[in-house]
Amino acid sequence: MARFSVTYRVFAGDAAEARARAEAIALEQTVEVPRDVVPEGLIADEIVGQIEEIGTEGEGRFRATISYSPESAGHEMTQFLNVIFGNSSIQKGLKVIGIDPGAEMLARHPGPRFGIEGIRALVGRPKGGMIAPVLKPQGLDADALARIGYLCARAGADVVKEDHGITDQATAPFRERVEKTAAAVARANAETGGHSLYFPSLAGQPQEIETNIRFAKEAGADGLLIMPGLLGFGVVDRIARDESLSMPIMTHPSFLGPFVLSDDTGFSHGMMFGTLQRLAGADISVFPNVGGRFGFSAEECGEIADACRAPDGPGRAMLPSPGGGMSVERAAGMASMYGEDVVYLLGGSLLRLGEDIGEGINAMRAALDAAEAAQG
Template sequence: MRFTVTYRIRAGDLAEARARADAIALEQTVEIPRAVVPPGYIEDEILGRVEETGTLSEGVFQAKISYSPDSAGEEFSQFLNVVFGNSSIQQGIRVTGVEPGETMLARFPGPRFGIKGIRARCGRATGGMIAPVLKPMGQPPAAFAALAAGAVRGGADIIKEDHGLAGQAAAPFEARVEAVAQAVAKANAEYGRSVIYIPNLSGPADQIEARLRFAKEAGAGGVIVMPGLLGFGLVHRIAQDAGLDLPVMTHPSFLGPWVLSPDTGIDHGVIFGTLQRLAGADISVFPNVGGRFGFSAPECLQIADACRAPDGPGAAMLPSPGGGMSVERAADMVRMYGQDVVYLLGGSLLADPPNIHLAVSAMRKAVDAAES
């Protein structure tokens, strides 16, 4: 079964839009003039097919183009290359939908854990989940471990590292992960919780595999991957590894330019929802409305809906809005996102680090009250 990509196209009229759609179908597959496409298998199967075109508004059109699974093969990076490779360099073309079809879903089945699996690991069957963020960079491992232990005490569900924590000299990856994992395990035992610690996966390409194994052996409950920097293929690789058995939380760093222009790039729900989910992410982090990044409420809801849609690829995953979170906004966030959500808490928790448990507890109570 072929997979289908929906594009929004800027053009002077429908005829021009159809010509642009034909050009996309060529560019994303054979990348040669139509007149020299070899007959037979390449023309009949590999060449992209414009299935339909239509008018959305004045100067704005929509095209649906289908592609053969053979053009993508078994590689997630090549799948993305077919979805929006060279055409992403052209003006006036934006991806607004991806329908993977049965064949690609068999190759890329989506999250290993999804909402149900993450809830089972954290021991929270219902309700919004609380995820304090360990920051800022520059502190030693012991400081991050103390913050993590306090967050467990306060009632967190997930301890997330900031995406800026990498291999800096102040807190090298191995020393930091080991210290925090031990602190979380000890606090879980002390307070009777099942909080999972998710460190940020980083490092040179030739060290990523070793760091994955180290995180697993140290007791991490998952890993954060920045697909904009490390690749969506890495998300898929981790999600498919039964031996690792680690949930994946994806972070939006470096992906902003894909969504910020209305006429180019990829829709918010597609890149932070559909594609993350298809790659195998269990939790997708994105900038929350009202924070410092400027995503609108409709854009955030588009992401959350794509993460949780029953007819989406694979198991539904958890949207994780971050930025602008506070006790005062808890009720509004619950009304907006519902219960299947991971709330990221960052700077608002760090006014008094030794008493971070009080800040986490306050947020937990505010979310619970809003949901009751």
């Protein structure tokens, strides 16, 4: 059975220490017992992680690639992630910088159901960057949010996405909000012949999540916005693999910041917001844009976009979705940086326009089209 492998950046004083740390990771991520008490046979030969390669990155930094048995990971996304970086995530000086899921784990977790081409087919935009206005702020009632959704869809937004902070508050309860906004977006599409997709923010107590997923589907939502840092990557995986739902997924980075903000712990930006989202089954991955209020660099954003779209990544390539600081004035620079396969989030800059929000969407569309045309 094909093993999967994880590459860690190991901070150590020398190669001997790096190897010792890699050996400890191989045990910690699987059997969690000292080497001398590992049972012989299957457990020692297959279950325990195996060091495949150790190399030097720079002074005090090494790369250790460790392979694991699919039998250790099982069939659950949660256990897969647990093997990748469970207990070892609690240690300092370790960072996940690469994952090769191998054929067996890809069969168990095939990734995005739609991916770039599938989303393009749904929105009817065969080329060019896509636009996703955000329904907010928190505190508006369901009718007000639905009205914004209608105006956005009528203006030709590709995706009408709810803000992640709008969940099941009393001002706009999940089910009322989803019903009204789905109907409003559908009405706008009928009037214009457009194909705007509506992605509500999945909400509810743990015992309500499953019924709320089904409710959203039956109410006419086209996809779902999921916060895997709060709801779990397993929820993303569950929705992506459900053929009866057949709903695209947009993931949001809320609560995931600590996984990437340290130089010597957690995950690289590309791994967290690219590779892991693809493994779980996301079709669109939201992340903080360079120049916004969160401080991701151009290099980090480029790494994320590359991981989302890499042809050798897990499953179908998916769409990066930078948000924050987006404006008509930045459209040319963003188009140059991200290319065409991208979903741009537009929030506060549009909401200033009130009932004229459609004019802002049209202006952004024109700016993107002009920038992409100029690039050839």
